[in-house]
Amino acid sequence: MKNYENTLLDIMAADERLIVMTAENRAAIRNLPNLVGDRFIDTGITEQTMIGAAAGLALRGRIPVVHALATFLTLRAFEFVRSDVGIGNLPVKLVGGVPGFLSDGNGPTHQAIEDVALMRGIPPMHVFCPADEADLVLGLPQVLSSSAPVYIRHNALKPVIDHTDFEYGRAEWVTEGRDVTILVYGMLLAQAWEARNLLEAEGVSVRLLNMRMLKPIDEDAILRAAAETSLLVTVEDHFLTGGLFSIVSEILVRHRGMADVLPLALVDRWFKPALLPDVLKYEGFTGSQIADSIRESLLITANA
């Protein structure tokens, strides 16, 4: 399988408009600087200047693919993203490193768990949240060639499923199901997949949707899930405010849809810093804990 960096290099070779930038975070692009000459620009620890310069490069017809930790990219440089890239409607691609739970032991300063809310609030900005590196690589060509600015919630995890082809703005239907729909994006697909398998073994039929893009979002998949299954479960390593649960709520209200929705997210608090497996366990996001939450919710719904 091609990794993110190799795929990016392939796309750069085919499209000379691409230019790769970083605010001195080369974790996802260790080899690339030596291979692309002056099509790589490291601005040092200057997220604001990097974004402003990316806007300037885009004014000149370039497609800058910029890298920084997701928190600093979306928070430190927010006004530059919103006012230079957003108002300018320029095709700058923002690659945010270690988003959500992936910041594991760093602590709250490094927890990008409002990034989706912030980025989707910028009018022309699209949001791509791949489940793992294979999912990222499948979506990358379309995301980089889109004329929109796009926020990419980067991750380099190994896939737990074989992904289907990427369709811009469409969810991936991982499994079909009649009772429950789990809607998930990013790294938690692996835990949602495990939860789905546990529930299926007990006779609960689970539809599992890997949302892939949160903007534009697959409204059709959400409305069908509301109509065809009795419980929707949103799973996200993000604040409850402004993420997938908010998006699903907005869509249901707009379409006068009715559904029981179980939101699994971080409710107005940062998560406990630790190594990733311990974070998942402490915060209740392992596969078996997600299955427990869904079972409990089904019982309440059944008794209501």
Place this chain on the structure above:
Amino acid sequence: MHKEEIIELEEMALRVREHIVRLSTDGGCFTGASLSCADLVVYLYTRFLNVGPHNFDAPDRDYLFLSKGHDVPALYGTFVELGWLAAERLRNHLKTNDSIYWHPNRAIPGIEFHSGSLGHLPAVAIGVALDCKRRGLANRIVVITGDGELNEGSVWEALLVAQAYKLDNLLFIIDRNHFQANIRTEELIPLEPLAPKFEAFGCTTRRVSGHDFTALDNALQEVPFAEGRPSVLIADTVRGRGLPSIQERADRWFCNFSHEEVNALLEELHGVRQAEIESEALMVR
């Protein structure tokens, strides 16, 4: 420059100031800051920059980025005088049928980028300068910032990057009118000594009066001031220049005058200009 050329520029700057004063009513505009940079803008577009409707789309044209966006009336007025913008459109100032408002936007031909939030365009200009260097082009990228704007850390962050990448195709012009929005710079966040700050950040500086076309011309002939370094021109200016009744008044940042006041200010503008011409004539004699 010949005497005739200087008079031509002064006359054009006077007409640009008239436009600025006329925009200072029915909602108003940032009159004081626009008047301080009017001479700079007129000089740059007529004598320095290779840019105009004939080459707006050419990759090797020069660029001017107005980072202190609230002085955009100076740009509107200059564009009218250059024939790039129909004079009637200035009547659409703040009207929903056009895109002429308090800060710059790209819907006006000649405006390279929007601004308004301070400290953004040094970074945007770096992106443009990096691309021009990479393409081997010799064009020049000019950024006008305010002096109050220098409070923003992003300006200094951008300078660090500009010197690291040896962007000698970048020229920063500081409209040093000695005012923040509502208070004198030196009373709030002192900037002096200013030139050594830029020098310490790897730039090469010149300092001249921003109202003296000969001095501007002499200084800008030398751009880039040093090979491999960004150039910085500190242009000492007067906020409200041309109108003694509002000049250097802390409360004359944003002005929304009555029509009668505008007429009186236009008379004052011409009176001041006439007095200048007469005193120059005396000196020549």
